[in-house]
Amino acid sequence: MGGVSDQRNSSQATENGDYPVPERLRETKSMGRGFVEYHLPESKRTEGVLWSAFLDYRLPNGAKLHILQQAAWCPVCRAFVIAEELPSVESLEEEIRLFQTGDPNQLRIWEFVSNGAPVEDRIAELRRRIEWRRSRISPPRCLHCGNLEIVPIPEIGEFRHPQTGERVIVTSSGFADAAPWFAEFSPEGEQLTDQGAS
Ligand SMILES: [Zn+2]
Numbered sequence: 001m002g003g004v005s006d007q008r009n010s011s012q013a014t015e016n017g018d019y020p021v022p023e024r025l026r027e028t029k030s031m032g033r034g035f036v037e038y039h040l041p042e043s044k045r046t047e048g049v050l051w052s053a054f055l056d057y058r059l060p061n062g063a064k065l066h067i068l069q070q071a072a073w074c075p076v077c078r079a080f081v082i083a084e085e086l087p088s089v090e091s092l093e094e095e096i097r098l099f100q101t102g103d104p105n106q107l108r109i110w111e112f113v114s115n116g117a118p119v120e121d122r123i124a125e126l127r128r129r130i131e132w133r134r135s136r137i138s139p140p141r142c143l144h145c146g147n148l149e150i151v152p153i154p155e156i157g158e159f160r161h162p163q164t165g166e167r168v169i170v171t172s173s174g175f176a177d178a179a180p181w182f183a184e185f186s187p188e189g190e191q192l193t194d195q196g197a198s
Contacts, residue, residue: 032175039171047080054182072150073162074142084140141189
């Protein structure tokens, strides 16, 4: 991967305390594609997972909603992949509450990732996401093949491979100058259109 910037070496990684900054940052469209790189020492392999800022649900009213993404093992792809992340309605409502009560940490993070957009934009998006989430039936899918049997994997530290039990180590994470992947999905996560590099 070219143009990789290691997020752990930047001041941004620590400024926001315990807040899940990488997930939020991976929604931005200006810093390249978020990635996590995994090393499997026993089989001497390296695998990478790439986020995309240009994956959207096409809602019944024609509006688009950005797809939240997480790293996962997909037994159909037989690889670590990017998969849907389905936030709970409660966590989305909590985020709205934090904005409405003027939580300083929440506002600081928004200021950092928003490119100057008003907080009301984020609240409106959260309301659209709650509406979508309430009607969503399927569990999260692999965004490459649509499989529903994914196993989420950590994005920091070490863990055992969900299928083989082999040790897996997260070796780096950050942003990469990778070719963009544009795609649209149904509200149930079925792929409708595809363009660019998945
Ligand atoms: Zn898959």
